[in-house]
Amino acid sequence: MRNMAPRTRVRFAPSPTGFLHIGGLRTALYNELLAKHDEGDFILRIEDTDRSRLVEGAVENLCRSLEACGVVPNEGVWLDKKGEVTQRGDFGPYVQSERKDKHQTYAKQLVKMGKAYHCFCTTERLEELRAQQQLEGKPTMYDGKCRSVPHEEALKRMEAGESWVVRLKLPKEGNVTFFDSIRDDITFDWSVIDDQVIIKSDGFPTYHLAATCDDHDMEITQVIRGEEWLSSTPKHLFIYEAFGWTPPKFAHLPLLLNSDRSKLSKRQGDVAVEDYLKKGYVPEALLNFVALLGWNPTGDREIYTHDELIAMFDIAKINKSGAVFNTEKLDWLNAQYLKSMSEERYLELTHPFVADATDDNSFADRCLLLVRDRVEKPSDVTELTDFFFRDNLDYSTVSIAWKAQEASAAKERLEAVRDAIEGLSDTDAMNMATVESTIKGLIEAKGWGNGDTLWPMRVALSGKEKSPGPFELAAAYGKKKTLERLEDALKFLR
RNA sequence: GGCGCCAUCGUCUAGUGGCUAGGACACGUGGUUCUCAUCCACGGAACAGGGGUUCAAUUCCCCUUGGCGCUACCA
Numbered sequence A: 001m002r003n004m005a006p007r008t009r010v011r012f013a014p015s016p017t018g019f020l021h022i023g024g025l026r027t028a029l030y031n032e033l034l035a036k037h038d039e040g041d042f043i044l045r046i047e048d049t050d051r052s053r054l055v056e057g058a059v060e061n062l063c064r065s066l067e068a069c070g071v072v073p074n075e076g077v078w079l080d081k082k083g084e085v086t087q088r089g090d091f092g093p094y095v096q097s098e099r100k101d102k103h104q105t106y107a108k109q110l111v112k113m114g115k116a117y118h119c120f121c122t123t124e125r126l127e128e129l130r131a132q133q134q135l136e137g138k139p140t141m142y143d144g145k146c147r148s149v150p151h152e153e154a155l156k157r158m159e160a161g162e163s164w165v166v167r168l169k170l171p172k173e174g175n176v177t178f179f180d181s182i183r184d185d186i187t188f189d190w191s192v193i194d195d196q197v198i199i200k201s202d203g204f205p206t207y208h209l210a211a212t213c214d215d216h217d218m219e220i221t222q223v224i225r226g227e228e229w230l231s232s233t234p235k236h237l238f239i240y241e242a243f244g245w246t247p248p249k250f251a252h253l254p255l256l257l258n259s260d261r262s263k264l265s266k267r268q269g270d271v272a273v274e275d276y277l278k279k280g281y282v283p284e285a286l287l288n289f290v291a292l293l294g295w296n297p298t299g300d301r302e303i304y305t306h307d308e309l310i311a312m313f314d315i316a317k318i319n320k321s322g323a324v325f326n327t328e329k330l331d332w333l334n335a336q337y338l339k340s341m342s343e344e345r346y347l348e349l350t351h352p353f354v355a356d357a358t359d360d361n362s363f364a365d366r367c368l369l370l371v372r373d374r375v376e377k378p379s380d381v382t383e384l385t386d387f388f389f390r391d392n393l394d395y396s397t398v399s400i401a402w403k404a405q406e407a408s409a410a411k412e413r414l415e416a417v418r419d420a421i422e423g424l425s426d427t428d429a430m431n432m433a434t435v436e437s438t439i440k441g442l443i444e445a446k447g448w449g450n451g452d453t454l455w456p457m458r459v460a461l462s463g464k465e466k467s468p469g470p471f472e473l474a475a476a477y478g479k480k481k482t483l484e485r486l487e488d489a490l491k492f493l494r
Numbered sequence B: 001g002g003c004g005c006c007a008u009c010g011u012c013u014a015g016u017g018g019c020u021a022g023g024a025c026a027c028g029u030g031g032u033u034c035u036c037a038u039c040c041a042c043g044g045a046a047c048a049g050g051g052g053u054u055c056a057a058u059u060c061c062c063c064u065u066g067g068c069g070c071u072a073c074c075a
Helices: A022-037 A058-068 A096-112 A123-135 A151-159 A207-217 A227-243 A273-278 A283-291 A306-312 A327-340 A343-353 A361-370 A378-389 A407-422 A432-446 A450-462 A470-477 A479-493
Strands: A009-012 A041-044 A075-079 A085-088 A116-119 A165-168 A175-180 A184-189 A197-199 A222-226 A249-253
Touching (some): A009 A022, A009 A222, A022 A058, A022 A222, A022 A249, A022 A273, A058 A075, A058 A273, A096 A165, A096 A197, A096 A207, A096 A227, A116 A151, A175 A227, A175 A249, A184 A227, A197 A207, A207 A227, A222 A227, A227 A249, A283 A306, A283 A327, A343 A361, A343 A378, A361 A378, A361 A470, A407 A450, A407 A479, A432 A450, A432 A470, A450 A479, A470 A479
Parallel strands (some): A009 A041, A041 A075
Antiparallel strands (some): A075 A085, A116 A165, A165 A197, A175 A184
């Protein structure tokens, strides 16, 4: 007999104004982690009440990014098999603009209860007011001019066609304290909180009314959102109290930061989940990395599966301070995932980045496997493998001779290597162990050194001073191509 | 300006009154090696400052400083 507490219900509620931000992914993830940990519900709600900032296709993009990372809501907005935006669940609609009527009804009730009022002040007056207050060094706040407009008069003015909004009628004195799951008790004086607009002149609600009412209607038990909402929480609490609703618990997440510790922004690099996915970052690695930015179950381990994150998640262990989003560690983590995944998956992930001029995919596969140890992210393979697919290598920028070796000596070694390879069958030439034993046998028989033979061989095959080893290169190329490259290098030496 | 939040290595973090302040990334050195990468070993690197409380503070309180957020008919 457990679960006497209400079922955990959380939501991720982005506005469709662009792409899924990396910080948004973390917020969504923490919500999902809590929901799954508690065997509750994870809801995706779209907050599209600002009609002027809507971006075409943003919802689809949001859903796709979330899904690619495996952070999938079990209720609310989602993409069906055809990629169309649909909704599921008993608490819909989950697109906020479709709840406009509900919001307006709630606003009317608030006005009726004396918890809100109609305001007829023009934008011009508000701007002037603010300018004046700034001039005087006073806090910029609405002065409450329409607070005292009698309801009868308000109705008349509305009827007469005057433009209006609805504002919250907040207390002017005293204070409010609330508990934050991450930061404990937080107190604000009512006197510093503005009479927030909750219904705009276009009839749509602002975030404060919409999110609060929707969270209540959808029976959200824990709100997990960014720290930027901390100072407006009293307004939300005021609404809960006015209606006599029990508020959910709140958790305000620390921000993700640029390397200069400013709020993570596009100016200093990619911030869209999509950007990272496009570069070939492994979704699991990105998720793993983002999970540990601001939360850590133990402090002595770096790699966790999604299921492990769910099992260990504890909202109380989330950090209070912002975390710099630094991709160095992400690259390392990504490399770890790339190294430990199956060959099939690795090839699948890296294949799109290879400059494969041939139809011979098995050749591309061999090349990709060969550079696996030095791939941090799939897009790296383009540069790492380009020489494989080039018809002619440029030896003018590298030294085929090893250290102080004479060119003639390098030539002698290459000729011997060429002859040895020539003596191999096509199959043997593609077997790294065979190539290795053949060449090593040659070196021993001639009394040469490893360096003075292997360096010229390797550089001849790769055209690079830094590359995979000579035996694996030869095996990857196969007999014909290996011999071609050796001849090219010899020709260059002449 | 007002209000609020925050403060451990360069970065991500562990730590909840008594530890040589731990791990990871990055960096450096060494080993393996023809090169690079991988891998292994080792190393340097932090409790912002000042007051308290206490036998004892990274840990609790206050102040300062610094960073960030909010201060819209945007979310």
